[in-house]
Amino acid sequence: MSGFVFSEKPIRIERGEGALLYGADGTEYLDFGASYAVCPLGHGHPDVVGAATDQLERLTYVQASYPVDARDRLYDRLAATAPGDVSKVWLCNSGTEANEAALKFARSATGREKIVATMQGFHGRTMGALATTWKQQYREGFEPLIGGVEFVPYGDSEAMAEAVDGETAAVIVEPLQGEGGVNPASTEYLQAVRERTAQHGAAMVIDEIQTGLGRTGTLWAADAHDVVPDVLTTAKGLANGLPIGATLCREWIAEGAGDHGSTFSGGPVVCAAADATLETIAAEDVPSHAAEMGAYLATELAAALGDVAREIRGSGLMLGIEVKRGANRVLRDLAIEHGMLALPAGRSVVRLLPPLVIGEDEADRAVDALAAALTGEASQ
Numbered sequence: 001m002s003g004f005v006f007s008e009k010p011i012r013i014e015r016g017e018g019a020l021l022y023g024a025d026g027t028e029y030l031d032f033g034a035s036y037a038v039c040p041l042g043h044g045h046p047d048v049v050g051a052a053t054d055q056l057e058r059l060t061y062v063q064a065s066y067p068v069d070a071r072d073r074l075y076d077r078l079a080a081t082a083p084g085d086v087s088k089v090w091l092c093n094s095g096t097e098a099n100e101a102a103l104k105f106a107r108s109a110t111g112r113e114k115i116v117a118t119m120q121g122f123h124g125r126t127m128g129a130l131a132t133t134w135k136q137q138y139r140e141g142f143e144p145l146i147g148g149v150e151f152v153p154y155g156d157s158e159a160m161a162e163a164v165d166g167e168t169a170a171v172i173v174e175p176l177q178g179e180g181g182v183n184p185a186s187t188e189y190l191q192a193v194r195e196r197t198a199q200h201g202a203a204m205v206i207d208e209i210q211t212g213l214g215r216t217g218t219l220w221a222a223d224a225h226d227v228v229p230d231v232l233t234t235a236k237g238l239a240n241g242l243p244i245g246a247t248l249c250r251e252w253i254a255e256g257a258g259d260h261g262s263t264f265s266g267g268p269v270v271c272a273a274a275d276a277t278l279e280t281i282a283a284e285d286v287p288s289h290a291a292e293m294g295a296y297l298a299t300e301l302a303a304a305l306g307d308v309a310r311e312i313r314g315s316g317l318m319l320g321i322e323v324k325r326g327a328n329r330v331l332r333d334l335a336i337e338h339g340m341l342a343l344p345a346g347r348s349v350v351r352l353l354p355p356l357v358i359g360e361d362e363a364d365r366a367v368d369a370l371a372a373a374l375t376g377e378a379s380q
């Protein structure tokens with residue numbers, strides 16, 4: 001019946017509004033992960049819908065070598081908000097493409113091959129990005145991937161220092177690992193990676209595809225760690241639900257980037273949506289709200305879950321709850337019995353990625369649902 005290659009969930013979603021999703025049978029679901037960090041402003045945000053609709057009517061497409069206002073505005077806004085002197089922008093359609101470009105640009109700009117990535121890291125599923133993704137399950141059956149990639153333990157500055165040398169084109173690293181289990185990195189670690197790469201003329205690529213756009217409590221997670229990378233990649237929430245990715249670079253990377261292109265790069269409709277998303281995130285100080293709500297949610301969860309949770313970790317509204325039973329069973333219970341949609345991050349972590357505009361009432365509902373699902377599990 002289904003045309004999809006992979007398995008589907010038994011919930012058909014028909015409509016969304018803010019942090020809520022509605023099933024075809026009218027059931028209301030709290031979206032704490034069904035949108036995978038793709039809707040920071042919530043479903044159907046009027047500013048984004050309006051900007052995209054206007055642009056759709058005016059001009060849906062023209063190739064990227066013809067300047068259009070929506071794209072120029074987005075370039076300017078990305079350059080103005082990116083860390084430090086990261087100011088050059090390459091636009092594409094997804095996270096994996098943003099990382100693919102980052103790796104190509106770094107190789108081209110340095111004239112080197114070697115890439116250092118981290119264990120448990122996730123950077124996408126096209127052949128290049130996949131080669132920097134740790135999980136064997138994602139790689140199986142597709143090898144050989146691109147060569148020259150070395151993995152080091154995440155958070156280990158010494159191992160990183162050892163791996164990075166004069167042959168290294170790039171280090172690619174998440175400032176807070178998402179798929180790999182919601183694993184935070186310390187400021188000391190990220191700054192050590194910054195120093196070591198700078199010392200050897202290698203590019204530091206920060207993958208902010210999940211952490212960016214206010215998710216962790218600052219616009220970019222790099223901001224909180226005082227790190228200015230050579231390349232920053234973003235995607236997921238950038239156009240609040242429409243497909244877009246961006247590779248933001250320092251001048252030296254952009255100058256040596258080599259030849260790269262994509263037909264849909266910088267399409268006017270997604271650019272208009274992304275520009276409106278960034279404008280609204282800034283105007284409503286969404287990152288500060290995410291920091292506040294994240295702290296509230298983590299505190300309330302700790303109080304409600306007690307030792308049912310082994311650990312609650314993360315930053316802002318990117319939280320992981322290490323549970324004692326398989327995360328997938330908890331998630332199924334949460335969805336079917338308690339109307340809340342969340343995500344796994346590995347076998348034993350329940351990951352929360354709600355829209356950043358949730359209020360205390362929605363946080364409270366999520367805490368109640370999680371407490372019911374998790375204590376229900378524990379008492380069986």
Ligand SMILES: *Cc1c(COP(=O)(O)O)cnc(C)c1O
Nearest residue numbers: 094095096122123124178209210
């Ligand atoms: C989702 C994600 C990607 C891949 O993005 P896609 O749009 O799915 O290709 C890469 N890196 C991180 C950190 C991600 O969370």
